[in-house]
Amino acid sequence: MTAPLLSVRNLEIAFRSGRDDIPVVRDLSFDLGAGETLGIVGESGCGKSITALSLLGLVPSPPGRVTRGQILFQGEDLVQAGERRLNEVRGNEISMVFQEPMTSLNPVYTIGEQIAETARVHFGLSRAKAWARAVEMLSLVGIPSPNRRAHDYPHQLSGGMRQRVMIAIALVCEPKILIADEPTTALDVTVQAQIFDLFNDLRRDFGAAIILITHDIGVVAQMTDRVMVMYAGRKIEEGPVADFVRDPRHPYTSGLVSCIPRLTMPPSDDPEPLFEIPGVVPAPRDLNRPGCPFAPRCARVMPRCRDENPGLEPLAPGRMVACWQEQEVAA
């Protein structure tokens, strides 16, 4: 078996608060193969976004930093890499599209320049060549009259168009990995669909592996090959996307899947209430107590869950879950 493109090993990311390091991501390991699409799912604050930033060495520091573990990109540990090396990787081999297209572009430079400078920095292209490349990218991401639009400033574009520009920036150097952190959360539903269509086309054309971070299970089902569920800074389930949607194992995952509202025909006058998982994600500070972090909210909690934290155990090839009940059933 060949080594995966990206292999994260026992990653721990902590934020300093006063004199303590409070871990927000704990013991996280996952692999990403070339050309694969991995979904990372979880509620706000579960550590998805900070994990994504850590892959680029962009954890805001201080107060945050990677306190343990490795991020092996083609066998090279990026945690140990210096700023100069990281700058070679960023935007070139691993690039990222952010959640907020409205504020993620620099307001004082044209969009053409913002795409072109990335190509200049990484490929050493001349101004003219980089500009031509920027225009080409704009047309690839579906922006009409790219020649003219390249001279526009971000404020002259809609949110959907700006996100297309962000994608153009991310892809201009044909990276091996594209990280998309909730790329459509701030956009209208119709625009969301367009952006995901674009992702699918670009995945075909560029062959980049994609890490898609979202809390939208529907998007995960459509877009990804494999899904990893995070809760309170830990991975609690992982598996192929079909299994994840059809047969979620962790009580939290089944809760998430049940949360998708379904349109029933005919619409009843007295609809069932929407499903919700009771309670809230525990604060990182409260996670030092023993037991499963999900136990206080779990409908199927057992006495053991409150005392011991279950580790991730394989259920089937490529399928893992961190839940005592599932592991006991499987054993």
Place this chain on the structure above:
Amino acid sequence: MLQGTLNRLVNAAILLVAVLVLNFTLIHIAPGDPVEAIVGEMGGATPEMIAQMRAQYGLDQPFIVQIGTYLGNVLTGDLGMSTYYSRPVTGLIAERIGATLLLVVTALLVALILGTVLGVFSARKRRSVLSHLVTVIALAGFSAPVFWVGIMLILLLSVSIPLLPISGMTSSSADLTGIAHVLDVLHHLVLPALTLATIYLAFYSRLSRASMLEVLGSDYIRTARAKGLPQRMVIYKHALRNAILPVVTFAGLQFGQLISGAVLVETVFAWPGLGTLAFESILRRDTPTLLGILFFSSMMVVVMNLLTDVVYRLVDPRIQAR
């Protein structure tokens, strides 16, 4: 664009007239007039002579007539005659403006560049020793009175360590020309410019630090980093251009207020600029000169505000003429 500029010019003209009226009224209300000052210098005069002098300067007219005459004269570019020098005020201002501009522009440029660099640095290395040092120096520069800073610098750099001349703009002993003259003036310029720059520097370093901190936390800076741009490009290309707007605003305002900023420094260092002239005019009850300088400085404020708007539009494409 043209409409907007036109609107601004009309507004500016109305503002200038209002300032003129206000200045004239305030000085009129204040006790004492030029004639009293002249009589004081002459060591006394008969009531007839005083009345005659008042008539000569139009001071015997009702207030409305006086202000009307003055406004009319200003409109034709005539700022009146100095009662002390017996020369046109416009000529006096023209003579002095060069020295003031030299002082203020030098101080402002030094403060602007150095202040921005220090501000950017202390925003990037928030916990470093230098950052704290900048904060302390800025606070000191902020709160110390200008004249005190000037006097302390004189004591240090002219008296204790006699490196620089104490006052004036040229060495009175030598009659220098050419390069030697320029160097002589620059030699005299160092202390007053340094004094004035200290005050401005405090503002700019604090302002650019705060502005830079805000910009560095923004999403587009995260994007710039994620693109793999080198640190200097992130800071000086992506962050600084966004962070510089408040600094430009402030520089525009301060440059407009150059006279008031320079009065104390010019007085302490006997720098022959407009500030000294304004200060002396107050002591001499030289109303026309004082009014002229005040009018001239309000013109500077207006012009600088217009220029600041232009710079805005160059820096930030989102700002368009309203």
